[in-house]
Amino acid sequence: MSESIDFLYPTKWLSKASTGERVACELRMRIISGIVESGAILSENKLAADFSVSRSPVREALKTLASENLIRLERMGAVVIGLTEKEIKEIYDVRLLIETFVFERLVKMDVQELVKELSKILEMMKVAIKYKDADEFSYQDIMFHETIIRSIHHSYILMIWDNLKPVMESLILLSMRARIKEKYDDFTRIINNHELYIEAIRTKDRALMIESLHKNFDDVQEKVEDLWMSQQMLTKGVEQQDD
């Protein structure tokens, strides 16, 4: 009956992951990509059957996804919330909030090591573009921001990031995959923005940092559009599922 859907999450990122994490990552991708639609009701038994695992890792995954605000655990079944434009805007509200906070801490710190680290990541991003590796690019993009956030050693800001990260990761993955084939110069612009960000950190230039953040977020709207595009693509390529 239901077609076997290809795995969306990069399997090589899951080498050390438990079954529960695998289910969470894959299910997250399916929700964010729109394969699993908002409002759908997920049953533990059904998911366990779909992924050919027991209910234990499925339960674990559902709890994770609930804490990421992607589903809502109810009496009977988990209701998919998914990401509408509203949610994506909200995510970027929070990113703006925490990255601004982080920057305020950074201006009081020695950022030499951080700048070096970020430059390394940036070069890796360039290599990823050169070889049109969207997944690797996404990984480094996430890593870039995580490195900045980690550098201030603030466990509760990091906690927020830890909750946001998986969703961001999926979002960026899907967006980059949709863009890497054609919109080549999008990536050079992203690189430029990140270079600006590094420069802002190095010179501790608040205004520049805000500017680069906003440029970064101006991309968001496009990212979102790309996401809807990729949702269209994906859902068109999949047969209507019977239940």
Place this chain on the structure above:
Amino acid sequence: MSESIDFLYPTKWLSKASTGERVACELRMRIISGIVESGAILSENKLAADFSVSRSPVREALKTLASENLIRLERMGAVVIGLTEKEIKEIYDVRLLIETFVFERLVKMDVQELVKELSKILEMMKVAIKYKDADEFSYQDIMFHETIIRSIHHSYILMIWDNLKPVMESLILLSMRARIKEKYDDFTRIINNHELYIEAIRTKDRALMIESLHKNFDDVQEKVEDLWMSQQMLTKGVEQQDD
């Protein structure tokens, strides 16, 4: 052997809670109160035996506590992180961050209903003080801030609060219990701060809101000191546990 420790978390708040939640709430209180010390290693089997439940709800509880940054899940055993003064400062960093964000949204909204709701909660707090009910007071205090945060309907800000709330709740519970017997006028000051907060929201007075927030956070230092006090009290009242 190990003494049977009284339950710290109000049992009547757990009427509809699952076993997993009960374990999480109680364990959280024990960690924050200092009964379970930082650095301690928790084993699922041991906890299950202590609470006379199976490993399933214990696993669930540990995952919850890990997402709240109270423990760190490692290969063998969960390491207790707990709350030092550093963590508590960080928690209030985040509260300041999100409550400021919320206020910026509030100034663009109709706050009439909210103000009414907050006034009601404030009256309940007064009653709780009158009858020296520290638990009820704590509940309403938490509810006060949650009501404000919920009012802007921002799911990802709410997500941050949801992660912070249980820790805040435990912290406030312990602090209020330690203070309600003697430091009576502390509570009238808290009430005054909250009245100021409501007034700031009603008049959309940014400066007043910042002032009341800061007054609120000036109390933090005392709260923390009270927490250490109560940790002393509790640990002195408990025999050294053999392992």
Place this chain on the structure above:
DNA sequence: TCGAGTATACTTGTATACAAGTATTATAAC
């Protein structure tokens, strides 16, 4: 044809069983 009540099938939450892996301890060899 419509409504009430019961039976059935499916839901989650918890307990238990099992497997794979890790640390520790004891033992043996040098």
Place this chain on the structure above:
DNA sequence: GTTATAATACTTGTATACAAGTATACTCGA
């Protein structure tokens, strides 16, 4: 006494079993 190896006891992760509760659907009655 020290080191290396092996055995043991404990760890987590996953699967399965069971119990309690809920929604659905069907049957019986009017």
